[in-house]
Amino acid sequence: MQELVIAFTNDHDDAVRLRDMGYEPIECAFGQYGSVLGPLALDHHGTESHREGVAIRACRDHWGARRKDPRFVVTGTPDADAVLAIVALAGLVAREAVSANFYETVARQDVDPIGFDLLAPDQPCGLELSWFNQQPDVRPNEAGFRRAIAHMVHLLTHGLTDPERAAVRASDLARRKKALQGTLGLWDTHGRPLPVLSDPSQLDSPVLRGEALNASPNRVLLVNGTVWGFDIWYRMAPIVVSFASRLERVTVGCPDIPTAERLLGEGGLLSVWPALGTGWGGRETVGGSPRGARLTLEDARATAKRLVETVSGG
Numbered sequence: 001m002q003e004l005v006i007a008f009t010n011d012h013d014d015a016v017r018l019r020d021m022g023y024e025p026i027e028c029a030f031g032q033y034g035s036v037l038g039p040l041a042l043d044h045h046g047t048e049s050h051r052e053g054v055a056i057r058a059c060r061d062h063w064g065a066r067r068k069d070p071r072f073v074v075t076g077t078p079d080a081d082a083v084l085a086i087v088a089l090a091g092l093v094a095r096e097a098v099s100a101n102f103y104e105t106v107a108r109q110d111v112d113p114i115g116f117d118l119l120a121p122d123q124p125c126g127l128e129l130s131w132f133n134q135q136p137d138v139r140p141n142e143a144g145f146r147r148a149i150a151h152m153v154h155l156l157t158h159g160l161t162d163p164e165r166a167a168v169r170a171s172d173l174a175r176r177k178k179a180l181q182g183t184l185g186l187w188d189t190h191g192r193p194l195p196v197l198s199d200p201s202q203l204d205s206p207v208l209r210g211e212a213l214n215a216s217p218n219r220v221l222l223v224n225g226t227v228w229g230f231d232i233w234y235r236m237a238p239i240v241v242s243f244a245s246r247l248e249r250v251t252v253g254c255p256d257i258p259t260a261e262r263l264l265g266e267g268g269l270l271s272v273w274p275a276l277g278t279g280w281g282g283r284e285t286v287g288g289s290p291r292g293a294r295l296t297l298e299d300a301r302a303t304a305k306r307l308v309e310t311v312s313g314g
Protein backbone atom coordinates (compact mmCIF):
# COMPACT_ATOMS: atom_id res chain seq x y z
CA MET A 1 0.00 0.00 0.00
CA GLN A 2 1.17 3.52 -0.77
CA GLU A 3 2.07 5.63 2.24
CA LEU A 4 -0.63 8.04 3.36
CA VAL A 5 0.42 11.70 3.11
CA ILE A 6 -1.55 14.31 5.07
CA ALA A 7 -0.62 17.97 4.55
CA PHE A 8 -2.31 20.29 7.02
CA THR A 9 -2.48 24.00 6.29
CA ASN A 10 -4.33 27.09 7.44
CA ASP A 11 -3.33 28.98 4.31
CA HIS A 12 -5.42 29.20 1.16
CA ASP A 13 -2.46 29.71 -1.21
CA ASP A 14 -0.62 26.80 0.36
CA ALA A 15 -3.66 24.57 -0.26
CA VAL A 16 -3.75 25.73 -3.90
CA ARG A 17 -0.03 24.94 -4.30
CA LEU A 18 -0.52 21.43 -2.84
CA ARG A 19 -3.61 20.85 -4.96
CA ASP A 20 -1.62 21.82 -8.05
CA MET A 21 1.06 19.29 -6.99
CA GLY A 22 -1.61 16.58 -7.10
CA TYR A 23 -2.86 16.45 -3.49
CA GLU A 24 -6.62 15.99 -3.14
CA PRO A 25 -8.10 18.79 -0.97
CA ILE A 26 -10.65 17.58 1.61
CA GLU A 27 -12.97 20.28 2.98
CA CYS A 28 -10.42 23.01 2.25
CA ALA A 29 -12.69 26.00 2.85
CA PHE A 30 -10.91 29.21 3.87
CA GLY A 31 -13.73 31.61 4.76
CA GLN A 32 -13.70 34.69 2.54
CA TYR A 33 -10.92 33.22 0.38
CA GLY A 34 -13.23 30.42 -0.65
CA SER A 35 -12.80 26.75 -1.26
CA VAL A 36 -9.86 24.94 -2.80
CA LEU A 37 -11.25 22.07 -4.87
CA GLY A 38 -9.48 19.15 -6.47
CA PRO A 39 -10.74 16.88 -9.27
CA LEU A 40 -13.28 15.25 -6.91
CA ALA A 41 -14.63 18.63 -5.64
CA LEU A 42 -14.66 17.44 -2.03
CA ASP A 43 -16.00 20.42 -0.14
CA HIS A 44 -19.50 21.60 0.77
CA HIS A 45 -18.96 24.93 2.55
CA GLY A 46 -19.76 28.48 1.47
CA THR A 47 -20.06 28.68 -2.31
CA GLU A 48 -19.91 24.85 -2.43
CA SER A 49 -22.80 24.34 -0.01
CA HIS A 50 -25.03 23.01 -2.80
CA ARG A 51 -22.92 19.83 -2.73
CA GLU A 52 -23.48 16.83 -0.45
CA GLY A 53 -21.06 16.18 2.41
CA VAL A 54 -17.65 14.80 1.47
CA ALA A 55 -17.78 11.39 3.19
CA ILE A 56 -21.03 10.39 1.55
CA ARG A 57 -19.62 11.13 -1.94
CA ALA A 58 -16.23 9.58 -1.18
CA CYS A 59 -17.82 6.35 0.13
CA ARG A 60 -20.61 6.02 -2.43
CA ASP A 61 -19.02 7.41 -5.61
CA HIS A 62 -15.22 7.43 -5.23
CA TRP A 63 -14.22 4.47 -3.05
CA GLY A 64 -10.47 3.81 -3.43
CA ALA A 65 -10.05 6.60 -6.00
CA ARG A 66 -6.80 7.74 -4.30
CA ARG A 67 -5.51 4.30 -3.28
CA LYS A 68 -2.51 4.56 -5.62
CA ASP A 69 -1.77 8.18 -4.68
CA PRO A 70 -3.08 8.84 -1.15
CA ARG A 71 -1.95 12.46 -0.75
CA PHE A 72 -4.44 14.81 0.89
CA VAL A 73 -4.47 18.45 1.92
CA VAL A 74 -6.69 19.35 4.87
CA THR A 75 -7.50 22.21 7.24
CA GLY A 76 -9.56 22.77 10.38
CA THR A 77 -10.80 20.07 12.71
CA PRO A 78 -10.54 16.40 11.74
CA ASP A 79 -14.27 15.75 11.93
CA ALA A 80 -15.94 12.48 10.96
CA ASP A 81 -16.92 13.79 7.52
CA ALA A 82 -13.40 14.71 6.42
CA VAL A 83 -11.78 11.71 8.08
CA LEU A 84 -14.19 9.13 6.66
CA ALA A 85 -13.70 10.69 3.21
CA ILE A 86 -9.93 10.13 3.47
CA VAL A 87 -10.41 6.55 4.71
CA ALA A 88 -12.71 5.82 1.75
CA LEU A 89 -10.61 7.49 -0.95
CA ALA A 90 -7.42 5.79 0.26
CA GLY A 91 -9.27 2.50 0.79
CA LEU A 92 -7.86 2.10 4.30
CA VAL A 93 -10.49 -0.50 5.27
CA ALA A 94 -12.51 -3.08 3.34
CA ARG A 95 -15.34 -1.44 1.45
CA GLU A 96 -17.89 -3.69 3.21
CA ALA A 97 -16.77 -2.20 6.54
CA VAL A 98 -18.59 1.04 5.77
CA SER A 99 -22.37 0.71 5.59
CA ALA A 100 -24.60 3.23 3.82
CA ASN A 101 -26.22 3.79 7.22
CA PHE A 102 -22.89 4.89 8.62
CA TYR A 103 -21.90 7.38 5.91
CA GLU A 104 -25.44 8.75 5.74
CA THR A 105 -25.43 9.28 9.50
CA VAL A 106 -22.05 11.03 9.25
CA ALA A 107 -23.40 13.26 6.46
CA ARG A 108 -26.57 14.17 8.32
CA GLN A 109 -24.80 14.97 11.58
CA ASP A 110 -22.16 17.02 9.74
CA VAL A 111 -24.75 19.30 8.15
CA ASP A 112 -27.13 19.51 11.13
CA PRO A 113 -25.39 18.65 14.41
CA ILE A 114 -28.27 20.12 16.40
CA GLY A 115 -31.73 18.64 16.43
CA PHE A 116 -30.32 15.25 15.44
CA ASP A 117 -30.09 12.83 18.35
CA LEU A 118 -27.34 10.27 17.82
CA LEU A 119 -28.51 8.38 20.90
CA ALA A 120 -32.09 7.90 19.69
CA PRO A 121 -32.98 4.18 19.88
CA ASP A 122 -33.88 3.98 16.18
CA GLN A 123 -30.77 5.83 14.96
CA PRO A 124 -28.48 3.40 13.13
CA CYS A 125 -24.76 3.87 13.79
CA GLY A 126 -25.45 6.73 16.22
CA LEU A 127 -23.34 5.26 19.02
CA GLU A 128 -20.50 4.50 16.60
CA LEU A 129 -20.38 8.10 15.39
CA SER A 130 -20.70 9.37 18.98
CA TRP A 131 -17.72 7.23 19.95
CA PHE A 132 -15.65 8.84 17.18
CA ASN A 133 -16.83 12.33 18.18
CA GLN A 134 -15.85 11.68 21.79
CA GLN A 135 -12.21 10.90 21.05
CA PRO A 136 -10.31 13.62 22.92
CA ASP A 137 -7.00 13.92 21.09
CA VAL A 138 -8.10 15.15 17.66
CA ARG A 139 -6.74 18.66 17.17
CA PRO A 140 -6.64 20.81 14.03
CA ASN A 141 -3.18 19.76 12.86
CA GLU A 142 -1.53 16.91 10.96
CA ALA A 143 -1.04 14.73 14.04
CA GLY A 144 -4.70 15.25 14.97
CA PHE A 145 -5.81 14.13 11.52
CA ARG A 146 -3.60 11.06 11.72
CA ARG A 147 -4.99 10.12 15.14
CA ALA A 148 -8.56 10.69 13.93
CA ILE A 149 -7.92 8.48 10.88
CA ALA A 150 -6.55 5.76 13.17
CA HIS A 151 -9.67 6.03 15.37
CA MET A 152 -11.93 5.75 12.32
CA VAL A 153 -10.04 2.72 10.96
CA HIS A 154 -10.22 1.08 14.40
CA LEU A 155 -13.96 1.75 14.66
CA LEU A 156 -14.70 0.41 11.17
CA THR A 157 -12.50 -2.64 11.64
CA HIS A 158 -13.47 -3.71 15.17
CA GLY A 159 -16.79 -1.97 15.94
CA LEU A 160 -17.69 -1.27 19.55
CA THR A 161 -17.91 -3.71 22.45
CA ASP A 162 -20.99 -3.61 24.68
CA PRO A 163 -19.08 -1.86 27.51
CA GLU A 164 -17.82 0.73 24.98
CA ARG A 165 -21.35 1.37 23.78
CA ALA A 166 -22.55 1.83 27.37
CA ALA A 167 -19.66 4.22 28.08
CA VAL A 168 -20.38 6.30 24.96
CA ARG A 169 -24.01 6.67 25.98
CA ALA A 170 -23.20 7.53 29.61
CA SER A 171 -20.63 10.10 28.54
CA ASP A 172 -23.03 11.91 26.21
CA LEU A 173 -25.84 11.88 28.78
CA ALA A 174 -23.40 13.44 31.28
CA ARG A 175 -22.51 16.13 28.72
CA ARG A 176 -26.19 16.96 28.20
CA LYS A 177 -26.75 17.23 31.95
CA LYS A 178 -23.75 19.55 32.30
CA ALA A 179 -25.02 21.68 29.42
CA LEU A 180 -28.36 22.08 31.22
CA GLN A 181 -26.71 22.94 34.52
CA GLY A 182 -24.85 25.83 32.90
CA THR A 183 -28.00 27.80 32.02
CA LEU A 184 -28.08 31.19 33.79
CA GLY A 185 -30.82 33.31 32.24
CA LEU A 186 -33.72 33.13 29.79
CA TRP A 187 -35.74 35.98 28.28
CA ASP A 188 -38.94 36.00 26.24
CA THR A 189 -40.00 37.83 23.12
CA HIS A 190 -40.94 40.95 25.19
CA GLY A 191 -37.60 40.99 27.00
CA ARG A 192 -39.07 39.59 30.22
CA PRO A 193 -37.05 37.09 32.24
CA LEU A 194 -38.39 33.55 32.38
CA PRO A 195 -37.57 30.88 34.94
CA VAL A 196 -34.69 28.69 33.81
CA LEU A 197 -35.67 25.07 34.11
CA SER A 198 -32.73 22.72 34.16
CA ASP A 199 -34.72 19.53 34.56
CA PRO A 200 -34.00 16.80 32.02
CA SER A 201 -37.46 17.18 30.39
CA GLN A 202 -35.82 20.00 28.39
CA LEU A 203 -33.88 17.32 26.52
CA ASP A 204 -37.09 16.05 24.89
CA SER A 205 -38.41 19.39 23.60
CA PRO A 206 -37.75 20.33 19.96
CA VAL A 207 -35.10 22.76 18.72
CA LEU A 208 -36.76 26.21 18.57
CA ARG A 209 -36.95 26.86 14.85
CA GLY A 210 -39.77 26.71 12.28
CA GLU A 211 -43.11 25.67 13.80
CA ALA A 212 -41.59 25.07 17.23
CA LEU A 213 -40.42 28.70 17.33
CA ASN A 214 -43.95 30.00 16.63
CA ALA A 215 -45.24 28.07 19.63
CA SER A 216 -42.63 29.33 22.12
CA PRO A 217 -42.11 32.78 23.71
CA ASN A 218 -38.47 31.94 24.55
CA ARG A 219 -35.91 34.06 22.71
CA VAL A 220 -32.50 34.50 24.41
CA LEU A 221 -30.60 32.10 26.67
CA LEU A 222 -27.42 32.89 28.63
CA VAL A 223 -25.25 29.93 29.59
CA ASN A 224 -21.93 29.34 31.27
CA GLY A 225 -20.74 26.64 28.94
CA THR A 226 -18.33 24.09 30.37
CA VAL A 227 -19.18 21.64 27.55
CA TRP A 228 -20.47 21.95 23.97
CA GLY A 229 -24.24 22.07 24.44
CA PHE A 230 -25.85 23.93 21.54
CA ASP A 231 -27.97 20.87 20.68
CA ILE A 232 -29.52 21.24 24.15
CA TRP A 233 -29.54 25.04 24.47
CA TYR A 234 -31.40 25.62 21.18
CA ARG A 235 -34.31 23.68 22.69
CA MET A 236 -34.56 26.41 25.35
CA ALA A 237 -34.06 29.49 23.14
CA PRO A 238 -33.26 30.25 19.47
CA ILE A 239 -30.53 32.76 20.41
CA VAL A 240 -27.84 31.44 22.73
CA VAL A 241 -25.13 33.51 24.41
CA SER A 242 -22.52 31.14 25.78
CA PHE A 243 -19.68 32.16 28.07
CA ALA A 244 -16.76 29.73 27.95
CA SER A 245 -14.94 30.41 31.23
CA ARG A 246 -11.85 28.39 30.27
CA LEU A 247 -11.38 30.28 26.99
CA GLU A 248 -12.69 33.59 28.42
CA ARG A 249 -14.73 33.93 25.28
CA VAL A 250 -18.36 34.69 24.44
CA THR A 251 -20.12 32.85 21.60
CA VAL A 252 -23.50 33.86 20.16
CA GLY A 253 -25.44 31.37 18.05
CA CYS A 254 -28.74 30.66 16.29
CA PRO A 255 -29.79 27.19 15.08
CA ASP A 256 -29.90 28.06 11.36
CA ILE A 257 -30.00 30.98 8.89
CA PRO A 258 -33.81 31.14 8.45
CA THR A 259 -34.28 31.36 12.23
CA ALA A 260 -31.51 33.96 12.60
CA GLU A 261 -33.05 36.11 9.84
CA ARG A 262 -36.55 35.78 11.23
CA LEU A 263 -35.43 37.06 14.62
CA LEU A 264 -32.73 39.56 13.63
CA GLY A 265 -33.48 40.56 10.05
CA GLU A 266 -31.55 39.97 6.84
CA GLY A 267 -28.07 38.57 7.45
CA GLY A 268 -29.05 37.27 10.89
CA LEU A 269 -26.23 37.84 13.36
CA LEU A 270 -24.19 39.74 10.74
CA SER A 271 -26.24 42.83 11.65
CA VAL A 272 -25.56 42.29 15.37
CA TRP A 273 -21.75 41.99 15.39
CA PRO A 274 -21.00 45.72 14.91
CA ALA A 275 -23.37 46.59 17.79
CA LEU A 276 -21.52 44.23 20.14
CA GLY A 277 -18.20 46.05 19.79
CA THR A 278 -14.94 46.23 17.88
CA GLY A 279 -13.63 42.88 16.73
CA TRP A 280 -16.83 40.93 17.32
CA GLY A 281 -17.75 38.90 14.31
CA GLY A 282 -18.68 35.66 12.64
CA ARG A 283 -21.25 34.25 10.29
CA GLU A 284 -25.04 34.65 10.03
CA THR A 285 -25.62 31.94 12.63
CA VAL A 286 -22.58 31.88 14.89
CA GLY A 287 -19.67 34.01 16.04
CA GLY A 288 -18.37 35.82 19.07
CA SER A 289 -15.93 38.00 20.92
CA PRO A 290 -12.65 39.16 19.34
CA ARG A 291 -9.86 36.58 19.09
CA GLY A 292 -7.39 37.10 21.92
CA ALA A 293 -9.72 39.30 24.02
CA ARG A 294 -10.39 38.00 27.56
CA LEU A 295 -14.03 38.37 28.53
CA THR A 296 -15.89 37.83 31.79
CA LEU A 297 -19.27 36.44 32.69
CA GLU A 298 -20.45 40.04 33.15
CA ASP A 299 -19.50 40.76 29.52
CA ALA A 300 -21.58 37.75 28.50
CA ARG A 301 -24.51 39.10 30.54
CA ALA A 302 -24.20 42.47 28.77
CA THR A 303 -24.15 40.68 25.41
CA ALA A 304 -27.29 38.73 26.29
CA LYS A 305 -28.99 41.96 27.41
CA ARG A 306 -28.13 43.62 24.09
CA LEU A 307 -29.65 40.69 22.19
CA VAL A 308 -32.75 40.73 24.37
CA GLU A 309 -33.19 44.43 23.53
CA THR A 310 -32.70 43.70 19.84
CA VAL A 311 -35.32 40.94 19.61
CA SER A 312 -37.84 42.71 21.85
CA GLY A 313 -37.47 45.99 19.95
CA GLY A 314 -36.30 47.72 23.13
Ligand SMILES: [Mn+2]
Nearest residue numbers: 053054081110
Ligand atom coordinates in the same frame (compact mmCIF):
# COMPACT_ATOMS: atom_id res chain seq x y z
MN1 LIG B 1 -18.31 18.33 6.21
